[in-house]
Amino acid sequence: MTLLITGATGFIGRHVCAQLTHDHDILAVLRQPDSQLPALRQQVNALGGQGERLQAVQGDLDLPSLGLPENLAAPQAIIHLGARFAWQLDRATAQRTNVAGSLAVAELARRHGSRLVFISGFMLENREHLQRLSITSDDPDQVDWQHVYRRAGGYEASKLEAAIRVRALAATHDLNLVEVQPATVAGHSRTGALDSAQPLFALLDNLARGRMAMVPGSPEHWLPLVAVDHLAALIAVAATADSVPQRLLALDPTTPNLQGLLAIAADMLDRRAPQRHLPIPVLAALLRLPGMPRLMNTWPEALHFIQPTRFDTTDTDHFLNQQGLARPAMEAVIARSARWYQQHHGNPAAPQPA
Ligand SMILES: NC(=O)c1ccc[n+]([C@@H]2O[C@H](COP(=O)([O-])OP(=O)(O)OC[C@H]3O[C@@H](n4cnc5c(N)ncnc54)[C@H](OP(=O)(O)O)[C@@H]3O)[C@@H](O)[C@H]2O)c1
Known part of the structure; x- marks a missing residue:
């Protein structure tokens, strides 16, 4: 199985690559592949993966169609982790990378018929919080995004907007979408x-x-919280298992x-x-x-x-059991x-x- 991944060089991405390269080839979308790929391979090896099973293609979430070559081979699944992850992000920058970038990744998955494993965040399951931000509709065009950006800040607002817009795209187009919703990420469960x-x-x-x-x-x-290696294992099976729930809440209750x-x-x-x-x-x-x-x-x-x-993790618990994955203490x-x-x-x- 060939898998395409954005955000491979990030904290979560490196662990996902380490887990998946045991059994799969991975193509990472990197902004500067010449300098980033050798370092990433080393990190993946150090985490117990097989860095040589990792290739790279130049791409950027900020560019139209991600700046990817037209003739890219169709991957079976695309894991979308790439994002600007920082406080005090201005709205335009957050929307360009996190919202428009996510929609470009979703469009790529739709065009290739690939499963899209889209990484959002656990706050999408916090109904009270969404109501406080006046997000009461699944239709992104019914949401007052200016209000949401003002109240939540650029990072969180753009994560909410990206998820709601990608879901809307999946609902109207033929897109196989799996959304993984991580809690705040903790360190590796062993180290x-x-x-x-x-x-x-x-x-x-x-x-x-x-x-x-x-x-x-x-x-x-x-x-x-969720341990980074446990989250990476969940993302790996979300990309490769035959049957996966549409949403997986990666949160340790x-x-x-x-x-x-x-x-x-x-x-x-x-x-x-x-x-x-x-x-x-x-x-x-x-x-x-x-x-x-x-x-x-x-x-x-x-x-x-x-x-x-508090959050209901029943569906995710069931999937974790099926996949033989246990949460670390x-x-x-x-x-x-x-x-x-x-x-x-x-x-x-x-x-x-x-
Ligand atoms: N960590 C958490 O607590 C947490 C919780 C919930 C959800 N998430 C989500 O999980 C995902 C990964 O988080 P993380 O903690 O691993 O983040 P991270 O360590 O900050 O990594 C971000 C990744 O995104 C890439 N990226 C940023 N801008 C890009 C662009 N314009 N084009 C291409 N790639 C770009 C970075 O590449 P470079 O190396 O080139 O900069 C890096 O690989 C994000 O979507 C985040 O919102 C994280």
């Missing part, structure tokens, strides 16, 4: 390895540097509440765990003060992902991610929270 650009890394860094004197939210608030997460991490980081809670609206108001986001290393948009909603994944942070990013001298 804890976590990229420094990942949101969980920023949380660990804030804790290690004494910037988390209080727990954002209430005891009901949590930041749902046993993730502790935020206070519990911080307590496990604080123990590994040799810091005192914060005990008292700071309501999200108060924290959001603080972060509106000039200079505060940088000082606290927290952007208001990131707070949306810390929320009290999340408390151990959190501890290993924190230990990995500690080992690789030192022991920053920091005042203990009061």
